[in-house]
Amino acid sequence: MSERINPAIVPKRKLYTGAEMPALGLGTFGSDKYGPDAVAEAVYGAVQGGYRLLDCAEVYQNEDRVGEVLEKLLAEGVVTREELFITSKVWNDNHRQVEASCRRSLENLKLDYIDLYFVHWPFPNYHAPGCDGDSRNPDSRPFSVEEFMDTWRQCEKLVDDGLVRHIGMSNMTIPKLEAVLPLCRIKPAALELECHPAFQQQELFDYACAHQIQPVGFCPIGSPSRPERDKTAEDVVDMEMPEIEEIARAHQVHPALICLKWAVQRGQIPIPFSVKKPQYMGNLRCITEDPLTEAEMERIAGADKNCRLVKGQVFLWPGASGWEDLWDLDGTIH
Numbered sequence: 001m002s003e004r005i006n007p008a009i010v011p012k013r014k015l016y017t018g019a020e021m022p023a024l025g026l027g028t029f030g031s032d033k034y035g036p037d038a039v040a041e042a043v044y045g046a047v048q049g050g051y052r053l054l055d056c057a058e059v060y061q062n063e064d065r066v067g068e069v070l071e072k073l074l075a076e077g078v079v080t081r082e083e084l085f086i087t088s089k090v091w092n093d094n095h096r097q098v099e100a101s102c103r104r105s106l107e108n109l110k111l112d113y114i115d116l117y118f119v120h121w122p123f124p125n126y127h128a129p130g131c132d133g134d135s136r137n138p139d140s141r142p143f144s145v146e147e148f149m150d151t152w153r154q155c156e157k158l159v160d161d162g163l164v165r166h167i168g169m170s171n172m173t174i175p176k177l178e179a180v181l182p183l184c185r186i187k188p189a190a191l192e193l194e195c196h197p198a199f200q201q202q203e204l205f206d207y208a209c210a211h212q213i214q215p216v217g218f219c220p221i222g223s224p225s226r227p228e229r230d231k232t233a234e235d236v237v238d239m240e241m242p243e244i245e246e247i248a249r250a251h252q253v254h255p256a257l258i259c260l261k262w263a264v265q266r267g268q269i270p271i272p273f274s275v276k277k278p279q280y281m282g283n284l285r286c287i288t289e290d291p292l293t294e295a296e297m298e299r300i301a302g303a304d305k306n307c308r309l310v311k312g313q314v315f316l317w318p319g320a321s322g323w324e325d326l327w328d329l330d331g332t333i334h
């Protein structure tokens, strides 16, 4: 019989609504490397193996295949709908048609509700999936509180209408949150943000926690398989950081698992991607055993390199000076 982790022993996080979310989930963005079939097969194996949280998005172009697998898992009685926690996201070109986008995700995922629906990026700036890092869309424009709130109002309506249980934001900054949170009728339950040992975003993490917004960490092991076009010479490789390597040796596990233990013990929900069964099962198992010591947690906290991997330069607008403009580094909205 193949390995299974009892979902009851996987830690949970409580959202401000009282709903529970597993402390680790499976990412489903195959990028250029893994097609829909590989991702769907991984979802099937992962849910059989005890995963209950899946991080999906329309732009990942595989929700239809993921949906077929979910239907099969539900029909086979492997899991019930209530036991699953499924996220999806509205992509940048659908900020004016959020309901249509959400309904498409529901149809593709073959679900009648989504547990947590994110605004994937706070800009309506579209770029074709897989496009070159230097490509720019002349229609791109900077963040606008008004435009964002129009999108958010549509998200709030999804909750009112029962299409989604929670709504969340992604790729935000403190200045943007400061501007929009007071205007939200329904507060975001979660914030998806890049988070790994070399890029801990401590201030944003603390800000989210202080506002009862659950951080969900993407690229939790440093996204080693991202396309070459998304790598720069300065990027730090998390799994090769001396602190991570040494702690991995002490625990006799792969450095990837140290990144995940750290994430869960710190409090964000990591959503590592893998289509390889030994990897994704190891990723779930590691957070149920052999935790890091306080000293190890502190050592990793001190190892932050402020190294953002998903810079988002393809979303820049004409006149922007560089990818840093997307992230409000001087504390004001650009």
Ligand SMILES: NC(=O)c1ccc[n+]([C@@H]2O[C@H](COP(=O)([O-])OP(=O)(O)OC[C@H]3O[C@@H](n4cnc5c(N)ncnc54)[C@H](OP(=O)(O)O)[C@@H]3O)[C@@H](O)[C@H]2O)c1
Pocket: 026, 027, 028, 029, 030, 055, 056, 120, 170, 171, 192, 193, 217, 218, 219, 220, 221, 222, 223, 224, 225, 226, 254, 256, 257, 271, 272, 273, 274, 275, 276, 278, 279, 280, 282, 283, 310
């Ligand atoms: N909201 C957003 O804007 C946003 C942005 C990016 C990502 N995400 C979400 O976050 C998820 C994760 O991000 P990501 O895929 O970029 O990065 P990641 O999870 O940090 O890295 C995934 C890669 O790590 C390797 N890996 C996984 N488990 C491993 C293990 N146990 N041992 C060794 N290597 C392991 C695999 O490489 P190999 O394939 O080479 O084995 C895998 O492809 C995505 O799938 C997506 O759902 C959201």
